[in-house]
Amino acid sequence: MSKNKVQYTEDQFIDGLRTGDNEILNALYKKYYNIVLKFIVNNSGSQEAAQDIYQETIIVLYENVQKPGFELNCQLQTYIYSIAKRLWLKQLKKNSKTFLFKDDDENEVVDVTEDVTAHETKEAELEKMNQSLAELGEPCATLIKDFYIQKLSMDEIAEKFGYTNADNAKNQKYKCLQRLKKSFFELLPVEQIERK
Amino acid sequence: MRPIDLFDDYLNGELSANDAAEFEARLNSDPTFANAFEQHKTLVDTLNRNEKRNAFKNKLKAIHASAFGNDAKIISIKTEEGFVKRYGKTVLVAASTAAIVVLSTVAAISPGVKQTINDFTELSFKVSASNNAVVEGIKEGARQKPLPAPANMEGSAFALNNKGYIITSSHMVKGADSVFVQNGSLERTLTEVILIDPKLDIAILKITNADITKKWEVPFTFHQKPTDIGETVYTLGYPRKDMVYGEGSLSSLSGYSNDTTMYQISIPVNPGNSGGPLLNDQGNVIGVIRGKITGAEATGFAIKSNEILKSISSITVDSIRTELLSQPKKQALKGLKRTEQIKRINPYVFNVLVYKKDI
Structure with missing residues (x-):
């Protein structure tokens, strides 16, 4: 049992989520899990499903608070519950399972269609990137990440991957990115567009 | 380029x-x-x-x-229709899997205690084959209907409030497929496991059939504060098929291995007593029987009532917390003779029958 819990206000939760405060994320995560858990296990879900849905719910919330001018028009709990419910219903429908839906009377629900749809579009895009990176394989995936995410220089990459010089590394990176681009967009590589 | x-x-x-x-x-x-x-x-x-x-x-x-935690097991109580049809009498089929709130994921016992855990006996009653034979043998003559299948584990439990909630030991219901309660006034009834706090070793069950519990008038309340050493205390439980009374005094404010969430009591407790109430003279619940030191006959341990209330208060689901904390308004037992108290308590202390797929 956690004792001496710091109590945060909803505004503090939202601000903390926006700024990436780990402690607040932690507290927020713990605070609302049970309500989602209860809902999912009451509606044909397992504990694992509850965990997945809850984490996706927190991601939707996280995405939304990053939006400029984000304002919550209901209680945080209501918002979280509504998102979780929508995500879970979609999943149940997708798996075309028959299920007994026991709505919790005490829990208010708000319309989150827009937020969830926006999230799903994003999620699909990111999922595609994950797939493309997986197909790309090694050393390409790491090389690409090192350059575009870690911002390593070509010299550092040459050293790390054992290329003779930065130009070689750059050629490798070029080839890798072409492949990634092709698989991600499923389009012709940009090279076919006129060269300078 | x-x-x-x-x-x-x-x-x-x-x-x-x-x-x-x-x-x-x-x-x-x-x-x-x-x-x-x-x-x-x-x-x-x-x-x-x-x-x-x-x-x-x-x-x-x-x-x-x-x-x-990854070790926080949520027990999924699935209704087995076949089982109910074969063995149930007035049992109720829960509509779906139970909603369970896990209160805590801390290991059941702190590391220091773990080393000496062998001395500590949790008092749930593992029903062995020979045991059944004895029970069956005794009942042989009187039996008319086929008996239900013997439970894998038995122990005690008692009503938490008038809303159909029942408190027992978590070590007993851990890994359960179905949990039934019964006593002299209640036939085998299926419950849902609502909540498990492995750290305190308590579990809360609910009788889902409101018809059974709508007339409940639980005569005792949970004592909010710790109790003093020396107070006369007693327990009721089901170490065997009939309820057994045990009396003694509160001998220490800390329990096994100086655990301050428990009292030590001088009541001989036996397997099956786990989950039973510990009451004081006024008939207030001051604890839940948890275990004893292996081999020591007149030393028992009980989880303090105030610790249990604290644990329930920390539930973040408002609706569940409020329901669980709801306590009977009056203390109906104050001033009554012990025998009179027990008569009133009797219907609210249960024998718990736990069925598990794998033991």
Whole structure:
């Protein structure tokens, strides 16, 4: 049992989520899990499903608070519950399972269609990137990440991957990115567009 | 220069001022080039967002593991229709899997205690084959209907309040497929496991059939404060098929291995007593029987009532917390003779029957 819990206000939760405060994320995560858990296990879900849905719910919330001018028009709990419910219903429908839906009377629900749809579009895009990176394989995936995410220089990459010089590394990176681009967009590589 | 290299150099600010200006001019005049650049930016941007998303997901997983643990088993109580048809009498079929709130994921017993855990006996009653034979033998003559299958584990429990909630030991219901309660006034009734606090070793069950519990008038309340040493205490439980009374005094304010969530009591407790109430003279619940030191006959341990209330108060689901904390209004037992108290308590102390698939 956690004792001496710091109590945060909803505004503090939202601000903390926006700024990436780990402690607040932690507290927020713990605070609302049970309500989602209860809902999912009451509606044909397992504990694992509850965990997945809850984490996706927190991601939707996280995405939304990053939006400029984000304002919550209901209680945080209501918002979280509504998102979780929508995500879970979609999943149940997708798996075309028959299920007994026991709505919790005490829990208010708000319309989150827009937020969830926006999230799903994003999620699909990111999922595609994950797939493309997986197909790309090694050393390409790491090389690409090192350059575009870690911002390593070509010299550092040459050293790390054992290329003779930065130009070689750059050629490798070029080839890798072409492949990634092709698989991600499923389009012709940009090279076919006129060269300078 | 290949477009990709040019794009990267531009984005990384590595083009000279002249080249950058030329680059921008070309973006304005050459839609195909501008298009390819946009695509490149989208790709790099998606890469970065993807990385952040994956990191955030991992963070959530880590939070979950540390907050709710991987060892926090949620017991899924599934109704087995066949089982109910074969053995149930007035049993009720729960409509779905039970909603369970796990209160705590801390290991059941702190590391220091673990080393000497062998001395500590949790008092649930593992029903062995020979035991059944004895029970069956005794009942042989009187039996008319086929008996239900013997439970895998038995113990005690008692009503928490008038809303059909029942408290027992978590070590007993751990891994259960179904949990039934019964006593002299209640036939075998299926319950749902609502909550488990493995740290305190308590579990809360609920009788889902409101018809059974609507007339409940639980005569005792949970004592809010710790009790004093020396107070006369008693317990009721089901170490065997009939309820057994035990009396003694509160001998220490800490329990096994100086655990301050428990009292030590001088009541001989036996397997099956686990989950039973510990009451004081006024008939208030001051604890829940948890265990004893192996081999020591007149030393028992009970989880303090105030610790249990504290644990319930920390539930974050408002509706569940409020329901569980609801206590009978009056203390109906104050001033009554012990025998009279017991008569009133009797219907609210239960024998718990736990069925497990794998033991």
